[in-house]
Amino acid sequence: xxxxxxxxxxxVPDEVNGVKSIPFMGVNGYKPTGxxxxxxxxxxxxxxxxxxxxxxxxxxxLVNSGIKDGMTISTHHHLRNGDILTNYLFDIISELGIxxxxxxxxxxxxxxxxLIPYLDDGTIHHIEGSMNGPLGRYTTEGNMSGMGVLRSHGxxxxxxxxxxxxxxxAVIAAPTADPFGNANGVNGPSACGPLGFALADSEYAxxxxxxxxxxxxxxxxxxxxxxxxxxxxxxxxSLGDASKIVSGTTEVTKSPDRLLIAxxxxxxxxxxxxxxxxxxxxxxxxxTNLAFALYLKEKMIKQGIKARFIRGGSTKYLVQMLxxxxxxxxxxxxxxxxxxxxxxxxxxxxxxxSPFTSYNFHGKGNFASIIDAVVLGATEVDVNFNxxxxxxxxxxxxxxxxxxxxxxxxxxxxxxxxSFRDRIPVIVDEVTTLCGPGELVDVxxxxxxxxxxxxxTDLLEATAGSGLPIRTILExxxxxxxxxxxxxxKPRVDKTKPVAVIKWVDGTILDTVFKVIPQK
Amino acid sequence: xxxxxxAGKKGDKIRSDCYISITENGLENNSLQIKSKVSPMxxxxxxxxxxxxxxxxxxxxxxxxxNDYGALPFxxxxxxxxxxxxxxxxxxxxxxxxxxxxxxxxxxxDRRRRSRLYxxxxxPKFFPNAGLHGPDGIILDLEDSVSPAEKDSALLLVRNALIxxxxxxxxxxxxxxxxxxxxxxxxxxxxxxxxVVLLPKCESEDDxxxxxxxxxxxxxxxxxxxxxxxxxxxxxxKGVLNAYKIATxxxxxxSLAVGLEDYTADIGTKRTNEGNxxxxxxxxxxxxxxxxxxxxxxxxxxxxxxxxxxKESVLEAKSLGYEGKGCIHPRQIPxxxxxFAPERTEVDKAMKIxxxxxxARTEGSGVVSLGSKMIDMPVxxxxxxxxxxxxxxxxxxxxxxxxxxxKG
Numbered sequence: 001x002x003x004x005x006x007x008x009x010x011x012v013p014d015e016v017n018g019v020k021s022i023p024f025m026g027v028n029g030y031k032p033t034g035x036x037x038x039x040x041x042x043x044x045x046x047x048x049x050x051x052x053x054x055x056x057x058x059x060x061x062l063v064n065s066g067i068k069d070g071m072t073i074s075t076h077h078h079l080r081n082g083d084i085l086t087n088y089l090f091d092i093i094s095e096l097g098i099x100x101x102x103x104x105x106x107x108x109x110x111x112x113x114x115l116i117p118y119l120d121d122g123t124i125h126h127i128e129g130s131m132n133g134p135l136g137r138y139t140t141e142g143n144m145s146g147m148g149v150l151r152s153h154g155x156x157x158x159x160x161x162x163x164x165x166x167x168x169x170a171v172i173a174a175p176t177a178d179p180f181g182n183a184n185g186v187n188g189p190s191a192c193g194p195l196g197f198a199l200a201d202s203e204y205a206x207x208x209x210x211x212x213x214x215x216x217x218x219x220x221x222x223x224x225x226x227x228x229x230x231x232x233x234x235x236x237x238s239l240g241d242a243s244k245i246v247s248g249t250t251e252v253t254k255s256p257d258r259l260l261i262a263x264x265x266x267x268x269x270x271x272x273x274x275x276x277x278x279x280x281x282x283x284x285x286x287x288t289n290l291a292f293a294l295y296l297k298e299k300m301i302k303q304g305i306k307a308r309f310i311r312g313g314s315t316k317y318l319v320q321m322l323x324x325x326x327x328x329x330x331x332x333x334x335x336x337x338x339x340x341x342x343x344x345x346x347x348x349x350x351x352x353x354s355p356f357t358s359y360n361f362h363g364k365g366n367f368a369s370i371i372d373a374v375v376l377g378a379t380e381v382d383v384n385f386n387x388x389x390x391x392x393x394x395x396x397x398x399x400x401x402x403x404x405x406x407x408x409x410x411x412x413x414x415x416x417x418x419s420f421r422d423r424i425p426v427i428v429d430e431v432t433t434l435c436g437p438g439e440l441v442d443v444x445x446x447x448x449x450x451x452x453x454x455x456x457t458d459l460l461e462a463t464a465g466s467g468l469p470i471r472t473i474l475e476x477x478x479x480x481x482x483x484x485x486x487x488x489x490k491p492r493v494d495k496t497k498p499v500a501v502i503k504w505v506d507g508t509i510l511d512t513v514f515k516v517i518p519q520k
Numbered sequence: 521x522x523x524x525x526x527a528g529k530k531g532d533k534i535r536s537d538c539y540i541s542i543t544e545n546g547l548e549n550n551s552l553q554i555k556s557k558v559s560p561m562x563x564x565x566x567x568x569x570x571x572x573x574x575x576x577x578x579x580x581x582x583x584x585x586x587n588d589y590g591a592l593p594f595x596x597x598x599x600x601x602x603x604x605x606x607x608x609x610x611x612x613x614x615x616x617x618x619x620x621x622x623x624x625x626x627x628x629x630d631r632r633r634r635s636r637l638y639x640x641x642x643x644p645k646f647f648p649n650a651g652l653h654g655p656d657g658i659i660l661d662l663e664d665s666v667s668p669a670e671k672d673s674a675l676l677l678v679r680n681a682l683i684x685x686x687x688x689x690x691x692x693x694x695x696x697x698x699x700x701x702x703x704x705x706x707x708x709x710x711x712x713x714x715x716v717v718l719l720p721k722c723e724s725e726d727d728x729x730x731x732x733x734x735x736x737x738x739x740x741x742x743x744x745x746x747x748x749x750x751x752x753x754x755x756x757x758k759g760v761l762n763a764y765k766i767a768t769x770x771x772x773x774x775s776l777a778v779g780l781e782d783y784t785a786d787i788g789t790k791r792t793n794e795g796n797x798x799x800x801x802x803x804x805x806x807x808x809x810x811x812x813x814x815x816x817x818x819x820x821x822x823x824x825x826x827x828x829x830x831k832e833s834v835l836e837a838k839s840l841g842y843e844g845k846g847c848i849h850p851r852q853i854p855x856x857x858x859x860f861a862p863e864r865t866e867v868d869k870a871m872k873i874x875x876x877x878x879x880a881r882t883e884g885s886g887v888v889s890l891g892s893k894m895i896d897m898p899v900x901x902x903x904x905x906x907x908x909x910x911x912x913x914x915x916x917x918x919x920x921x922x923x924x925x926x927k928g
Contacts, residue, residue: 256850257649394560422536422590423558447652467914482620483648483686485569485593488561519559 003498003512008386010434012509013498017102017126017146021501024508027437031506036362037163039204051180051218053233058211059092061232062169065207067093070100070125071168074205076198077107077129078173078185078334082244085173085211085236087114094123102146104165105129106156106197107400111244119144128165129156130390130400131500139499140396142515148397148500150390152405153197154359154366155503160200162362164507170205172198172230173239177212178220181230186222186341188214190239192246193335193344195224196355202229213239224352250315250337252294253287257418257447262291264469265375265416265445270299271466272459274373274412282311282407283375285336288416292375293317300326311358311371314340314350322349331367333358333403359406361505366409374410378417380431383473385438385453387415388431390502393424395432395491395516397500405505408440412459419446419480425488427477432491434511435502448476492517522546525607527673528599530587536645538591540599542607545583550574556588569593573600576615582607593617594680595644602673614708620684627691627715629749629774632656632909633815633844635856636693640665641674647681651688653850654857659693662705663720671697675705682712691715693751699727703734710738714748716774721782722752724762728769735772747772751817755779756786760801763808775815775844778805793829795836806841820846827855834859857913867910870903875921877903 001015006023015021022030047053055061067073073093075086086105093101099122103115106129113134118124126146131139139148151159159165174183175190185195190213202208208230215235253259265288269275275296283289294317300306306325310318312332316339322330323343333355335341343350358367368374379399380388389404391397407413417426426446442459444451449471452459463470481487493514504510523544530539545551552574556566566588574584577600591599594617601615636657639646642665650658660678662671678694694709695718696702702719709717719731728750735747750772754760760783767776780791780798789797802818809816818837821830834845834856845856862870872890877900880888888895910916 256653259851260653423592424561424590447649482622483592485562485565488558489564491560519563 008434010511012512016501022508024504024510030508036161053181054179055232058234061209061234065169072102072104074104074167074170074201078192078195079240079245081109081111082240083111084240089171090115090118094118100125103127108132108135131397136397140516142497142499150401151503152401152505153355153403154361154406155505157200157356157360158362160204167205169207170201171209174210174212176214176220177210178216178218179233180218181210181227181233182220182223183210183225184222191341193341194352196333199354207231246338250285252290258288259291260447261416261445262288263295265292266295269373271468272462277305278308279372280309281373282371285313285315286377289375290317297321319343359403368406369409371410373412374407375414375416376404378415380428381444382428382431385441386431386434387436387441388433389435391433393432393488395493397513408436412442414443416445419448423484425480425484525603527602534589536590538586538588538596538599540586540603542603543583547581551583553585558590573615577604594684598676598680602676617680617684622686623713626689634860635853636846638848641678642666642670647685651690653853655690655853657691657693658687659695661695663695663697675708679708682714716749716751719752721755723759725765725769728766732770732772749774751775751777753777753779754805755782760804763805767808767812775817776805776809777817778802778819780819815843817844818842824849830855831859861913862906862910870906873903874907
């Protein structure tokens, strides 16, 4: 393995886990040709003709699926931090004495720190997905046998479709399922909302196991997962801790500084002329984003403006906007709270969409670039508007990419971030890890002012003289460095030891996470 | 047992603060141990700041331990000095942080004081961003929000904040402790950009006299040009009866504030939403302030969750003649400002009056008239002030009158 400089000037390995990799070639610089992979031919007569695919245990399903060393096993993250199934799954794999698994989750959560002993003993070789919290720390300190691979939600989808990742066994947690394998996430004690992130897994994996704690007679409808793609169905007592799967309520931030940021974002969208009849936006479930949606709603009511659609993940605040007639549609990819789950059941305008309608780079267009404004977070941004969302300034991996990279293609990408956290400035000279190229980041909103990317002369003109606190990013950076007592030092890392790579939405390698040298 | 002193806060939930202990080690040399949540970014910075502080303090033969949770440099300096003073009560040299040269003067005796935001004096995490929320004044509080055991530590923290923290356009206020203790705090504050001293539990003109005399003498002795204004807070039956004497005791008194929590306790009743129990006190204080030609400032509204009740409360205070309200959460500020904003009809009328005044002036006429009515100068002055406020609030553009004058 050698390290080479990619188009963004970042050092990346030319080989990841023994496979040749393509360095980032610039935004929209790499467009592969050829065909996507095909699925193997199956005959229905090889499956139970009575439609009953239930086997007695997950272990049996795994053994029947031919589990062996070195396989790729996928899971989805819709159970979030309440996921018990994945931990149980690897308990069984370990018990079977299987080694060298590539775990391919759509995201990981702190609850998965349970898997660290399996990374230690070689049951799991490496993770391709996200490395959050304790797993991030573990990876960054160089403890994982293989190299971690972080992909966006869209990037994960196409890595499956493009044949880059071949899933041997997909284990799909299904809050409700029937014996044929039809499954959804909106009913049952472990309800989590739609199962969009397991879609590609169900379609492309060689073997698909649906695991449920709420087995209903055929047919289970809606079927987010189609039984026609499923090999085995397993009933277990509980998929997860319901209180951690979906929060009963998502809460608006109480932090005065974050509320101020949210207010500035809403003001910006108004003053920049984005807020008009028929507009669209996307904002996540973070406390700042929720507050933004509320401030925007006030403006919409006052000015009699209605959105055409809001892109979810949905929350009760977006549901209220739909039910109060402030938007025609919520196009939902995932639901963050129980109100979202309810609304999707009841409101025809609350539409369950595959997240990949929005996120897939290898398709004939996607929704992300149609959206007028998206509000996202970041751990760091730099003076060239490059942004980081996976690691902190100490060099440690902490978060996944999620749909973040895919959303950058919106017409106006706004990062709503505090200018510093405790003593740590958020605007730096160069991001610790590059996740989003600056040319796609349009606006940075902090409590100290709003910085507009100089490339967006249209936005600069639209907001000139608007009374908004528009400043250059360098001005905000200088003020914060002054408060914090100078520029922060860069983390000490071993530049010969890459521990994980960041993929760009087109499958190329955008940046590398190096092993952190622990402080004395 | 070895001699020891410590200051600051520690624990997993602490943010933007630190805990520093100094312990006698019976040796010639010092030892320094640093544990910081931000060590990859600021570990070396903290180390060099600590060495610098130790050297300036000239202390020998101690073990120094710092647990840091992202404290800013001015906080680290204050906690170190505080630990040092507790370690050695005879220690006297002040260890001042780097002066912030960006600090602007934002004070005037009659400037607007619609909102004043209280910040607990021993909670540094609230300091750096407080001014971003645009209050007219920020009060670094040394009195009720600081426990008796932390008064000394909070004083050094507040001093360092006055030196280094930008509160943007807010007036820089400190609520000292009740006299006589408050007087011992002033030497730490007067040299450092303080705009207003809030004097709690002010009972009589004697209190004002002792503070204004102290300020005058201290500033002369130490060559300080700038005197802070004094805002007495009247919080007792006796204070209410002495309100006019308090308001007129010194030229430094810029406004009278009322504190109802203590007042209602003093007269033996409870605060109600209707506020009948304090109507006399508030009217008395208001009349005293107006008779003395200064502002009257209403009490704090402390239910941070109820914005509509806050608005009602401000409108009620405004109707009595009050010009300011205390608050404890930044999100209360826009509500207060909006409620204190002049009404559109008032602004329209004032614009007519000022336009008539400008017209008379350009025509060299000594008489200002609007329609058939003569307008007195005090009315013009009030209209001018209202227009200034309306411009500041963005209700009308700064050049609202230019076109008319040109035509005139």
